[in-house]
Amino acid sequence: MAPDASSVRSTERLDANIPGAFPDLYSPSQASITTHQTSLSQALYDRRTEYTRARNVRIKVGTWNTASQKGTEQDVGEWFVRGKGVEESLAGLGVSDTAPPGNEGRESVAAQEARHASHVPTIPHGDAGAVPGRDEVDIYALGLQEIVDITSTTEALRPYTDPTNANKWKTTLEAALPAGYQLVAEQQLIGLWLVVYASPDVFPQIKNVSTTSVGTGLMGYMGNKGAVTMRIVLGETTRLVFINSHLAAGADKAALDRRNWDAAQINSRTRFDPIVDSLGSSQSTGEGLGEEEFAFWFGDLNYRLEGMPGDDVRRLLTVHTKDMDANEEGRPSTSGDSGYDSKHSTESPCDALPLPPDLDPASLQTTITSLLPHDELHQQMKAGKAFHDGWEEGPIRFLPSYKYDVGKVGVFDSSEKRRCPSWCDRILYRTRASKMRYDTKVREREEARKRDQEMQAKGMDMPGDDDVLYDYDPDTDGDTYDDYDENEDPEPEPIVTKDDLSAEILLEHYTTHMRILSSDHKPLDAIFSLKYDAVVPELKAAIHGEVARELDRQENEGRPSIAVVVDRATGTSSAEDKDKTDSSFEGVDFGDVKFAKSKKRNITIANTGRVPATFGFADRPVDQDQQAGAFPNWLSVKFDREPDKSGKSRPDDIHEHFTLEPADVINVELKLKIETLNAVRSLNEGDMTLDEVLVLRVENGRDHFLPLRAHWQQSALTRTVDKLIKIPEGGIRKLQHQIPSREEVKWSVPREMFRLTDAIEDLTERTLAEWEMTKSEGEKGPWQDNAGWPFVRPHSRLVLENGHQDELADLYDALDCDTPFADAFKQETRPNEKVEMLAEVLLTFLSSLVDGIITKSLWEKLEESITTREKSKQPVTSDDEKMAILEILTTAPNHNASFLLILSFLQNIGNQITEVSKPKPHTTRTSTELPASPQAKVRRRTLSKVPEVAIRQLIVRNYAVVFGDVMFRCKEEARMKEKDKALRKERMIRVIELFLNDEN
Template structure:
């Protein structure tokens, strides 16, 4: 798997090797029903079988040396290059073949460079087909000390290809590469055998750079996670930590390790059934982890010459002239044979002497290693809890330090001027899930003990109190800080460890081999490997699929019996003929059909919901998303629902909106056999919607989603047939509608610009103004004739009447149906007298018609005075204001009419409307005249509900003041209905908008005052 396959991110540094991993994932998470997972898990023994696999982990710092790849197959795959006398765990002198056939060290060193592996070697550790998983970690496959390589924002595949080619040639036939991850000089390769390959799933790789600036790839780790047999998570970490022998370098190594542990993230795991985790995994969630590479931990406080002199006792027999090449006088070196003889002194018969165990023989390699290991920084940091303390372990070290050797030599340590101290820089660590859990429990107990101790100290309990008092005294700086090296316990042969995996399966792992390959000479690091024997429970996919089907069927049966279930019944009205004499009902339509729908007219349909299940059912209408993050809501603007019961309550609040389960709009619960009735009301009263319905860009079709918690959704289609309306159209369209109204064109092509002009102004405006004028006269006459003792006429206390309604007569929507019938009559070109019941007085009739007129004018798309006409008119008015001209009212009116004449139909409509307002104002003003006998100072003027008018700005003559009030109120009521402001209105300052509105009101007042008498 290439680095590019690890996922992409929008972060700027995403393409830099070792960048912080992206926390998001593009993979959609899929949730699996918990009961299904649990039931399947309880039957895991039926679909799993025990399997055994050897895992071979190898690590080598090749130091960017040319030709090192020629040695890789021999030592890593075939197990060659081990010097038994200096070998580690699991390696002894018993080996196949004759030792005499092996190449001598002198001959091997003489023919270097590559390949450097000795000839005639038969291998001392398992290899070939004995190993099921090969995991190889290489460091410094390129020169990381070169700035050009260290800062390179990509990896060169040609370098990795050289290694892959030689490994593929060395591996048995059929082995597959399942992991490839490179970060500058780090390369991680994992191969599996043909029998293991089908059981490998969910491979995920990532990189973490910790080098320059804390994230560049010259130091860091490449990591892979794979799932074996659908049961066992394996993680392989190949790392290269900071170099150096001082305290700062040690701290940086610990920091590197911490960064790798916290920043490593893997993709979510998807099982064979398609279920996936919601989030990816990080280190610590696996079952078995292997951390290997050049960790660079050194021997703390040890002089390099002393260590080399000590180790030379064991390597001098491998070196032709050790005293010369190492710079150590030969007189200071005793031979191994001499030391061996001294170890058996005191015995008179060598044949009867009992050989000492290596750890008790002062001249043995084991004793030398045990004397050095207490100074090993890695062991010190692990015991101090500063690095790799969270469950990581290492096999017993029984081999010489892996660094630093002269290239081309078997056992000659650094003979350069630096004379570096030999160290175990290269390591292979491993961790089980059980070990990580033990560490977590230990940390939790320490935290609890520390908190308890702090609580007791806060209470003033002295440590020197009674013996019966127990203190949990915890000091994180000293507790657990035991740096003494257990020379026998830590170096003992490992025992098999039983592990319960994350999925609940039982596995067992045993470290069989841990050794270095001394006879590999092409790098200054000796390669090392470890062989683990893993016994695991593997899922058999065919068996699991069969068990899954059985479990799913059983759960489905149980769930269906206990799942909430409702039945929805929609009441269907009897068919009624529409305008085109067609039945508006459709027996095949399985939903709510409102039939013909007209403006402002409410249509109602009933539906019944019954709980037909065995358990309570919680339901409600749910939101319909129109795009991500912007729900449309459960109902369109023209549809509402009324339930015959109160919604569910929680803490005294109705479960509405986001409080309801599953995001129901409102939650209701029905007990078994209980029913709920719902009334659905359709009403179109939004002008924007009317415009869209008239044009056909929208319709009255919708689908309600009725959601049952833990049950299935019910989809309820709703529809209505829109009846065309004269509202929300332009004057240019209205003057082309034939006699009979807009409904006469129902179902036909809308009137276009090519249709003949039939009217000088909209016929609807003619009819409304004529009816209002006539009813105003009638209302005033009836009031005078009938008399109302002690009651003032509405126009006596309301200067805006009849265009500002008397609210006393229109409470609770008393006349909503009548209002809708008036709109219908307007659209059908029918007489208004046929709409009003006999019980509706003339006063209420004129007020209803006045409301219809205002709604009609406000809905005009272009207005009586269009934005273009007003712009020209305003330009002239502002020019007069600037020139401080004061033309007469007649001149002002002539100027306005001259501007309006550019649009004749709009001009006629304006004159028609203002003429009607003049006559109505005259009638109302005459009816409001005070009694001549009443002193002028005592005359009460009508209230001004639309605009605040100061008394001193009005005429002192009551009759004139009343007319001024009426004109001002009428103009204020109609200003927004008549004029359309230019597009620049939104950008104007509030002060300028106010001034513009006053000019518009002034124009209307100018024409209303024309008819004063």
């Protein structure tokens, strides 16, 4: 069942501060690294044997549960790096049962135990070492457990990992390592610590280091139990993974199940960073366990001896520990059942040859062999419940690593708990080959199961019990774990890496260091010899260059190729444009750009190759604030032919595809037009530029980049009243390249507003007079059918589409340059159309004012005053209402003057239209002949019976609705109800109507 949203959020909160928590599966995965072209990677891969060479490396893996004992860090360098503390008579694989040269004078067990103290190392004096170390090892991988007290709730719940304890261990290790060995990486999770060092020769070969941790302790994710993991890549070919884990403790069935659960969690939740090779190519998108060539899983796995009485096991094993120091007589016992006082078995005088250890019933190996069938780890591997997917372990020829009395060499737990000795600390390893064999078995069994189900579904008889070759029950049998001969030395296992290169591994040593006394666990280490094919970077770079050049040569011959030519001759529309465009610019230069004025440029695309070329404009790489898509919103593109029909799959980022045959061409028109006030404001304030790059994508060819640029001409639109009243005569365009020395107030209202209202009044008067003189009988003026004219034009779009776009753009230009509006009109343009276009410019100008005629603060005061009057329910005259409004507006003189100018202007226009619409003498006009009210719904019964008064009412209402939208600014309230919004709008209309209804 998928987790609900609340559980996901709670997990994310915990994961944010707790080490080893579950990985965040809901966060966006990491961005993938750009890959090389597939053909190049494949060609380079095919020649991999030319740039790889065989290398050998020796890896030493060590594990130790320090039980958070003081002074344990003093021993680590001696046993792990220098190979000391091994008791040869009780050692494991690769260690002779006789003391090596140099160990003859080693300190006795009794003397070593007698001087034990937490402030000095416990390594026996005179120990020369019995396991390879120092510079004989190339890679040291050490995993420690319980370097802090994990039983402490404070430590377990600590939201961070304290590196102080790990630093003590690093200091001791680095002091013991040979000169030149370098730290590869480290990872800590509460008491778990994993560190890897490499020799000077091997360190440069190690790349793509990735560390991670998985907590499986308290509540399933705390770091008191779990694993710290590291992935490295040797020679760009061979992945190595080191897993240091501490699984659940306890000897009961529930503890065993929890150990298996811990291991499964570590296996499923471990994730590494993507692998990138030396050429910058990503080889993965993040890996888990099982994808590596070699893995080493070690630590305190805590598996016990199942069903064995602890006292019996101690007696069996202590028989072999009592003679560790052959030169010592009468060593006293520290455990009642230690067996130190047992009798030695006598050897028959007739025995000519000693028995092999595996045949001698009194040998240590025979005792170990009798105990191992009770080892829970081996049992779980055979049952397919844990570590069954290809993991292996070397022969166990050493005493259990747990549990000993601290300060003693071979005295098992003598405390009241008298814990049963167990091989809790283990080092497992897995090769890619063994993991693949396991996966193949699982796949074959699943296929067999499906075939059986299909046969049963078809009613086919299944074989009888006697005919079954084998019967497999995954719940009881699990996967197989091949029994191995404990005395058989392992052979090198050849494997094939992911790059199909050869590698092999050999386990040389696997032993404990019995004579380390500072913890109740004995340290354990294993040495592996690894042979692998490593990439030689210089050879790979040289072959990469050869491959790239050869592929370029092959691809260029059959690769689609196009050329893009900017047509500068026809791209400019005027001499002025030609002067302002830069001929040295390699892209499309639109020159000076103004509001509402379109600019066009042409480009020609030609197929210059030998094969058909399919191409199209692809999505541009855009910033967060930019519009996604192939083109910015101020640019439109038009081709001179239809695009290809969508017959086959195309790249998702190309919207229209065109195919050109060799030597064919296609013409493209680019049109730039700024027509939104948001764009004008961004351009005025410098938040947006008209610099862009179009991406022309050719299928199976290279991308072409087409730069665009234009120079924005400042506009009076999207300014504030306070800014506009300071602009001197000549318009805002005059200030484009200069800053006035003094920003003095030049006007009481914006000059642009004054010029527009004056021109509209003048043209309206002339239009009405001309209509009176030239109208034919029965002809109506537009104002006679539209009470909102000239500000409400139902067919305004049609008018603009009828060839007036350029005139409208020139009117905005005249507004910005403070030039006569009359110069913008064509000779054939009718007077009423001129008025309508100017009215549109005025409305656009007013709506663009950032602060508006009535600012947000002014409207808040007005609305408060209006609300107070409404609540009082006292009759108030229109004059009193107007006086109250004007008292508030006088606090902002320039806005007040602008408000009164607009209302006076609207009164004059309304009066002119009302006068010309009056019925002539000896004619009658019914209410059905009143003009339409496109902007406001008006009930006929509310209108005056006097025609001219009714017309005036309709005009006032329409003007008030139109200008209420453009003059007022108020705070946007997202949760405001529609009813309240309508009430606010009606109050704004009422303010305007109060002044327009004034006949004086």
